[in-house]
Amino acid sequence: MTIPTEPIGSIPRPAELIQAQHDFAAGTIDADALGALTDRAVADTVRRFEATGSPVVTDGEQAKPSFLTYPVSGIADLAPDGLVVPFSDGHTRQLPRLTSGPFRYAAHAADHLRAARGHTSAAVKQAVIAPSALSLLYPQDGIDGYPRERFLADLLDEAEADIRTCLDGGAHSVQLDFTEARLSLKLDPSKGVLHDLIAVNNQVLDRFSEQERARIGVHTCPGGDWDATHSADVDYADLLPDLFTLRAGSFYVQLAGEPDRRRVLGVIKDSLPEERRLFIGVTDPIDPRVETPEEVRDRVLEAVEFVPVESLGTCDDCGFSPFADDTSTSRDVAFAKIAARVEGTRLAEKALGV
Helix, strand or coil, X not given: CCCCEECCCCCCCCHHHHHHHHHHHHCXXXXXXXXXXXXXXXXXXXXXXXXXXXXXXXXXXXXXXXXXXXXXXXXXXXXXXXXXXXXXCCCEEECCEECCCCCCCXXXXXXXXXXXXXXXXXXXXXXXXXXXXXXXXXXXXXXXXXXXXXXXXXXXXXXXXXXXHHHHCCCCEEEEXXXXXXXXXXXXXXXXXXXXXXXXXXXXXXXXXXXXHCCEEEEECCCCECCECCCCCCCHHHCHHHHCCCCCCEEEECCCCCCCHHXXXXXHHHHCCCCCEEEEEEECCCCCCCCCHHXXXXXXXXXXXXXXXXXXXXXXXXXXXXXXXXXXXXXXXXXXHHHHHHHHHHHHHHHHCC
């Protein structure tokens, strides 16, 4: 396709896989049984991606308990009482807190990439958590014998390895999930936290060549969990100019769910660096209604008024189920929205003659 289109990442898990994850945590099934059900879910996810005509597929994050904490799931050096993230409907998610070092990943995204590639010859995209998000695991009062500087050095090494093994493993693209960017402005309007988070991510991005960074993108959104957000009330105009200082090749920007898309596109026009690809969200996972291909087409045509078509791509606003227990959207609805995104992007290409 002339206008590239990519998913963001997560797809709602089948009910049998969610139950198996609970059973494994309770010790009533073993790892082999869980692995078999996970592989079945990945195979079905890839097959359904292909059925939509999507030129790029993912594993749907079927094996991840959470888009955020997959690298540290199960490690011993964590306490459950970390940062609490409140959502607009009143529910919360809580990060774990690191209790000792050295910091090491227990799992890597390349394993999920390998599983997906075993079921398809299509291009496979891999989402990874941004190191900035994991930097929030370190407690504000520090850890005896393990200063923050050593933690950050370990984190940067682990994050680089997570990205690099995906690139070396044949990923079409690698996406850093940076959902805490918009949230940081709600917690600290002075932008001090945001600038610290961006600095952490740029330290990792600087370890890659320009050619490698062309395959690395950053996703931003106001969070999406159980059809609620954590920071949709934060003005994008306060975020995007700073976000675009990240030295990534692409940006995936939630847009379909914004109340004033044209205003956001104006901010993007004024601040997007040259030679960067902008993927705009054209489907909203939080909205239960499935967009029509014509609606998607019109959103692309609107964006072309602000962004050159050669710099434009399309995506979903967010993953459809970033946390494994989020069943607010069905698999059928998720894939219907993806099919609309793919077909609508093709209609936009036809309308633009590209």
